[in-house]
Amino acid sequence: SAVISQKPSRDICQRGTSLTIQCQVDSQVTMMFWYRQQPGQSLTLIATANQGSEATYESGFVIDKFPISRPNLTFSTLTVSNMSPEDSSIYLCSVQSRDQQETQYFGPGTRLLVL
Amino acid sequence: QKEVEQDPGPLSVPEGAIVSLNCTYSNSAFQYFMWYRQYSRKGPELLMYTYSSGNKEDGRFTAQVDKSSKYISLFIRDSQPSDSATYLCAMGSSGGYQKVTFGTGTKLQVIP
Numbered sequence: 238s239a240v241i242s243q244k245p246s247r248d249i250c251q252r253g254t255s256l257t258i259q260c261q262v263d264s265q266v267t268m269m270f271w272y273r274q275q276p277g278q279s280l281t282l283i284a285t286a287n288q289g290s291e292a293t294y295e296s297g298f299v300i301d302k303f304p305i306s307r308p309n310l311t312f313s314t315l316t317v318s319n320m321s322p323e324d325s326s327i328y329l330c331s332v333q334s335r336d337q338q339e340t341q342y343f344g345p346g347t348r349l350l351v352l
Numbered sequence: 353q354k355e356v357e358q359d360p361g362p363l364s365v366p367e368g369a370i371v372s373l374n375c376t377y378s379n380s381a382f383q384y385f386m387w388y389r390q391y392s393r394k395g396p397e398l399l400m401y402t403y404s405s406g407n408k409e410d411g412r413f414t415a416q417v418d419k420s421s422k423y424i425s426l427f428i429r430d431s432q433p434s435d436s437a438t439y440l441c442a443m444g445s446s447g448g449y450q451k452v453t454f455g456t457g458t459k460l461q462v463i464p
Contacts, residue, residue, distance in 0.1 A: 241395070277360065279454040280396070280440070295451075329395055339384045339444050341452065343395030 239264055239332050241344035249350045250320055257316045258347045260330035265310035268333040270341065271303070275326045283328075286313050320351045355379050358441055358455030367464050371428040375441035375455045378422065382443040382453075385417050387426045390438045390457065399439075400426065431462045 240263040250256050260269065271283040284292040284305055292305040306314045317324050327348050331341040358375045365371055373387075384403045388396035400415040402408045408415045414427040424443075428435055441455040 277456060279356070279358075279456045282451060331395075334398075337401055339452070340386060340398050340401050343388075343397070345395045346393075348393075 239266065239334075239342045241330060241332060241342060243328075243330060243344040243347050245347060246345065247348040247350075249352065251352055252321055254320055255316055255318045256320065256349060257314050258328050258330075260313045260315070260344055262311045262332055266332040266335075267310070269307065269313045270331045270333075271305065271313075271315045272329040272331065272343075273326045274329060274346070280329065283315070317349065320349075322351045325349055325351045353378055355453050356441065356443065356455045359458055360456055362459040362461055364461045364463060365431055367431060367433060367462055369431050369462070371426075371431050371435070371460060371462075373426040373428075373439050373441075373458050373460070375424050375443075376422055377424070377443060377453075379443075379445070379453075380422070381445040382422075383446055384444050385415070385424050386442040386452075387413075387415055388440045388442060388454075390440060392437075396440055428460075431460075433462050433464050436461045 242261045244259045269286045272280045274280050282295050283298045284294045286292045286305050286307040288307050288310050304316045327346045329346045331343045334340040356377045387400040389399045390396040405417050405419045412429045416425040438457040438459045440457040442452050444452045
């Protein structure tokens with residue numbers, strides 16, 4: 238299994254500002270994912286980030302709002318830009334399992350509250 | 353209609369009870385099925401993974417898949433207070449990585 242850490246674990250931000258969330262993995266992985274988890278809703282995939290290529294965004298998510306970096310095989314960042322209260326959520330990064338490619342390991346999440 | 357439906361609960365049971373958690377799905381392309389457990393303020397952790405219809409057992413946990421009915425279940429035997437968490441079903445359409453679709457999660461509370 239992979240050990241994943243995220244920073245910050247939580248934050249309270251003002252409307253209009255931006256927050257960058259970091260995701261660090263203890264081993265090299267090809268595919269990393271960013272999800273949003275809102276209360277009472279399922280995990281929603283924001284984008285898939287492969288090292289060395291542009292992130293692939295899901296419908297409803299755009300690069301200007303959620304820019305992603307993937308500088309190497311163990312690290313990625315997600316920025317939530319020009320935040321509004323609707324962006325309040327838990328943001329999770331995950332990585333693909335090497336043994337079972339359909340499964341993923343998740344980080345602990347970043348709890349974001351936008352005022 | 354959502355691709356994956358899961359009763360949000362909460363489900364409250366006494367310690368030692370058998371728990372049944374269920375999901376239904378509409379997409380016939382789903383071929384592999386997973387259950388994740390998520391404790392409060394933690395990320396989801398993989399509990400069970402299965403690729404075929406039938407039962408798969410791991411300790412106190414049994415995952416059941418009925419592709420003909422598009423219905424999956426997770427059974428927890430001899431439930432413990434430490435099983436109190438939110439359980440998410442998840443499924444995907446083919447081998448290798450494809451987009452995974454998650455249920456909304458069922459919150460379980462096991463009362464001592």
